[in-house]
Amino acid sequence: MRFIFAGLCLLLSFPASAQQKKPNIVLILADDLGIGDIGTYGQKIIQTPNIDRLAAGGLKFTQFYSGTSVCAPSRSALLTGQHTGHTYIRGNKEIMPEGQEPLADSVQTLAMLLKSAGYTTGAFGKWGLGMTGTTGDPNRKGFDEFFGYNCQRQSHRYYPTHLWHNNREVPLEGNDLTNKVLYAPALIQEKTLEFVEKNQNKPFFLFIPTVLPHAELTGPEDEFYRKYENRFEETVYKGNDYGPEATVPGYASVPKPRATYAAMVERMDHYVGEVVQKLTELNLLDNTLIIFTSDNGAHSEGGADPAFFNSTAGFRGQKRDLYEGGVRAPFIAHWPKQIRQARVTDHIAAFWDLLPTFTDLARAPSARYTDGLSLLPTLTGKGRQARHTYLYWEFHEGGGRQAVRSGKWKLVKLQVKTTEKTTYELYNLETDPGETRNLINKKSSVYKKLQKYIEEAHAESTLFPLYLMEGR
Known part of the structure; x- marks a missing residue:
């Protein structure tokens, strides 16, 4: 019992920061x-x-x-x-x-x-x-x-x-x-x-x-x-x-x-x-x-x-x-x-x-x-x-924007609130980190995969609706 008490006293003699795990x-x-x-x-x-x-x-x-x-x-x-x-x-x-x-x-x-x-x-x-x-x-x-x-x-x-x-x-x-x-x-x-x-x-x-x-x-x-x-x-x-x-x-x-x-x-x-x-x-x-x-x-x-x-x-x-x-x-x-x-x-x-x-x-x-x-x-x-598998972002001003990154590929969707104005941009961040070369017309299979990720990631919010009803 004496040893247990002595051990307890020794433990308590250390500052709390030293005991903290x-x-x-x-x-x-x-x-x-x-x-x-x-x-x-x-x-x-x-x-x-x-x-x-x-x-x-x-x-x-x-x-x-x-x-x-x-x-x-x-x-x-x-x-x-x-x-x-x-x-x-x-x-x-x-x-x-x-x-x-x-x-x-x-x-x-x-x-x-x-x-x-x-x-x-x-x-x-x-x-x-x-x-x-x-x-x-x-x-x-x-x-x-x-x-x-x-x-x-x-x-x-x-x-x-x-x-x-x-x-x-x-x-x-x-x-x-x-x-x-x-x-x-x-x-x-x-x-x-x-x-x-x-x-x-x-x-x-x-x-x-x-x-x-x-x-x-x-x-x-x-x-x-x-x-x-x-x-x-x-x-x-x-x-x-x-x-x-x-x-x-x-x-x-x-x-x-x-x-x-x-x-x-x-x-x-x-x-x-x-x-x-x-x-x-x-x-x-x-x-x-x-x-x-x-x-x-x-x-x-x-x-x-x-x-x-x-x-x-x-x-x-x-x-x-x-x-x-x-x-x-x-x-x-x-x-x-x-x-x-x-x-x-x-x-x-x-x-x-x-x-x-x-x-x-x-x-x-x-x-x-x-x-x-x-x-x-x-x-x-x-x-x-x-x-x-991917990272996803959305931004509700400026007509609405969405983006998804999967590996080296990044898809940016602009003017998402109005279908007839919507445009897409696709970038290879490995070779083009400055996002200067839009490959949307050259990599259709990549675009389709990333667009599915965008659809999967976005759950519509009644408080912050991203899409307008018109034109959709």
Whole structure:
């Protein structure tokens, strides 16, 4: 009995972090960041040393895809583990005076599954999937704590009038349409680091959907801005001033849009470094899987200049396109002692793979339904990696668009809402990653196979109908 007691005392003398077996999970989601905006993916102007170090110490994917090419449905695909032919939110549907169409009560999220497995869960940044008090409230979708912008429309402003802490509105005194006093990303970063401090002795899932570098283009004139302030020849971006309603801002004029954008990306990288440093200080880094990615392709809103920075890394298209520049995303996984350093994989994967990956490593309940496949074999190099027959995307604006990738082939369908206007484009991404040579008239058998995948993948939604009744 004496030996049992002594052993128990020895066990309790170790810090909880040393006893912890389930890994922490940190998921960092940039907003409108192009794959080419990061040094490890070829960026030559903007410096991203902290994200580059994650890649050097972990695994970089070269063929990873976001949920779709615009915000809310992409995030819905991420959190539900379902592509946009199945996921509940498939477009940006605004609700006034604040918020977007909420996730339904019936929708299961990865945070809910991790919470049921004993994880403390927190989200810090931009939500956009249901206002406080609705069925899509982040606290009702598995997050113990939320701090940031509940409404993605509000997140167009970096000096907003308020943020949300769970169900409490937090006024930001001094901020209005013209005055910029409290910089929201800095406040959100403080709460993010506090969450790690508070929960260091138990497994946690930390979701960081940062608003950077989404437009508007603005920020403090700090060391990041001063670094780029006089480096470029600039043309003043003359946007519209904010309208009479603060809840529906436009984009204001930006004196130096290129310098401002570069500073925003590097500031985001600095925040990533602070998270890594906090995990290191608390002796949590070795037991933490860190994922870094972006919600869609590069944007050109508010004066951003993706061509100048090569933000799409040479791929065609950008945000709102289903070409590679709109949906191919950076994806870096860092997990010391589990992921070998400086690895690169061309495994084809997408947002909906994260839910089964996280539930797999956390030994959490499986989702009722997912389009995803666990990436643990690719991350750890152990076991056999299952592969998708195809990946599928849809986008409901611009006449409606669909796309499917199967192996090296990609089929893009345009103007899908009106049959007489519908066109198809077929590309071989192995030989033509820039999607410049449409082979639709030369590969009819490939087209027919991929078109069947599109028909199979899309389940019509009454909330977000893709097809118009006319002409179909």
